[in-house]
Each structure stands twice: as C-alpha cells, then as structure tokens.
Amino acid sequence: MILLKSPQEISKMEKANRIVAEILEEVKERVRPGVETRELDELAEQGCRRHRVEPAFKGYRGYPSCICISVNEEIVHGIPGPRVIKEGDLVSLDFGVRYDGYYGDAALTVPVGEVSPKARDLLAATAESLDAAIAQVRVGARLTNISHAVQTVVEGHGFAVIREFVGHGIGRSLHEDPQIPNFGPPGRGPVLQAGMTLAIEPMTCSGSWRVRILADGWTAVTQDGSLAAHFEHTVALTDNGVRVLSRL
Numbered sequence: 001m002i003l004l005k006s007p008q009e010i011s012k013m014e015k016a017n018r019i020v021a022e023i024l025e026e027v028k029e030r031v032r033p034g035v036e037t038r039e040l041d042e043l044a045e046q047g048c049r050r051h052r053v054e055p056a057f058k059g060y061r062g063y064p065s066c067i068c069i070s071v072n073e074e075i076v077h078g079i080p081g082p083r084v085i086k087e088g089d090l091v092s093l094d095f096g097v098r099y100d101g102y103y104g105d106a107a108l109t110v111p112v113g114e115v116s117p118k119a120r121d122l123l124a125a126t127a128e129s130l131d132a133a134i135a136q137v138r139v140g141a142r143l144t145n146i147s148h149a150v151q152t153v154v155e156g157h158g159f160a161v162i163r164e165f166v167g168h169g170i171g172r173s174l175h176e177d178p179q180i181p182n183f184g185p186p187g188r189g190p191v192l193q194a195g196m197t198l199a200i201e202p203m204t205c206s207g208s209w210r211v212r213i214l215a216d217g218w219t220a221v222t223q224d225g226s227l228a229a230h231f232e233h234t235v236a237l238t239d240n241g242v243r244v245l246s247r248l
Ligand code: MF3
Pocket: 056, 057, 058, 060, 061, 063, 068, 077, 094, 095, 105, 106, 107, 168, 199, 201, 232
C-alpha cells in the first residue's frame, strides 16, 4: 500500500531531507586522503545532535552506525571503521535522518582527488541516471518508467545496474511501498500520484551486477571487484510536479 502525503507532511519531509543534504555536504567536504571512515561517521553523528534529529540508519535491523560509507568495489551498507581513505578512492556516502516523525534519505559518491577516467565516467553516468529517473516522476506516469530510465542511461554508458537493491517509498517509515527497481521494462507498476514520496537510488558498477555480502553481514560488494557508485534523492510528487527534497 502506497501512503500518500499531505502538503503539510511533505513540508516536514522537506525539512528532514534538507538536514540530510546539509550533513551529507559537510561529510563530503571532509572526504580526503588520510581520513578514517569512522571520523566521517562521528561528523555525521555530531550533525544529527546539532540539528536535533535522529540518525535513520543506526539500529535499523541492527545497523551499527549513523552513515553508510562504501569504498571502491563496495556498493552500499559499508560500515565506518578504521579504514583510511586514499587518493583515487570512490567513496559512497548514504545517510538518513528522522525529523518530526518523517524520514529523509540521500546518497552520493565522491571521487577522492584524481580518480581513473573509468571511475569518473561511472560517477557521471550514475548521477545522470538519477536525473533521468527523477524526470520520469509525473502524475499519471507508471512507476517502472523510473526503473527503465535508470537502466537505459547506465547501460548506455556501458555500465551495469545492481539488481539486489532497490529504491523505495519513504515517509513515517524509512522504507515504504513501493519498491523501485533500477532496471526493467517501462509502463508497469502503480500509476504515480500527487502525494507520493520516493527515495530513488541507482546503484551501479563498472563490471558485473553480481553482489556478495562481506562477513560483517552488511557490506555489499561487487563479486568481480569492479567499481561501484550510488546516488540517491528523496523526491515528492505534488500537483505542481516533482520536488527534489534532498537537494541543497
Ligand atoms: N539508503 C539505504 C536504504 O534506503 C540505507 C539503508 S542502510 C541501513 O536502504 F543501515 F539502514 F540499513
């Protein structure tokens, strides 16, 4: 069941997502060679305290940290720790908060210094696929138009879409219906309506889309060790069109 939000609810979600975007921006600025990923988690945690919001991921199904940090072949759900970021890394940051009963959720991938041309292309293609997906969010369109747009852009650049993980509805819960796959034919699934709030999150890689979970029970990596990227925005569909809530 897809829960439609009132304009009042959407404005609360806008506040939650604005805080997500601000904290993500702050963490992104600190991503540089020599920093430990746990320092970035600490920064996200301080941001939550300062904004008086609850981190959305900590404790979610036992996830231990505020933010997910996934480096290079890590796709999503990387757990911050003593790992030291180095020049050339691709660092995916995924972060969410709860504010006034509503969730915000967003992700981005940061290149550390000079990265390979392939890495740069992967980032550009993944960001472009998210924009293309958001452009499909219109009243009366079908949900899988979003999925198809992501796949078309990503594969058009010669990259692959991860199939194990999906985007999702979001609101009073971090994960609501519908699930939003990042691949598949267009024209299927529910008809998009004003009041829907969706977290759209293409996860991609430069090789095969096969995934493996590390022994920590969380970190998803590409089986072939190829590079991965992840961008996510929470958007609201209103009578005036789509609003990207997690953009600064
Ligand atoms: N953006 C991810 C999601 O929507 C983040 C969840 S990480 C978890 O699933 F730790 F909370 F599981």
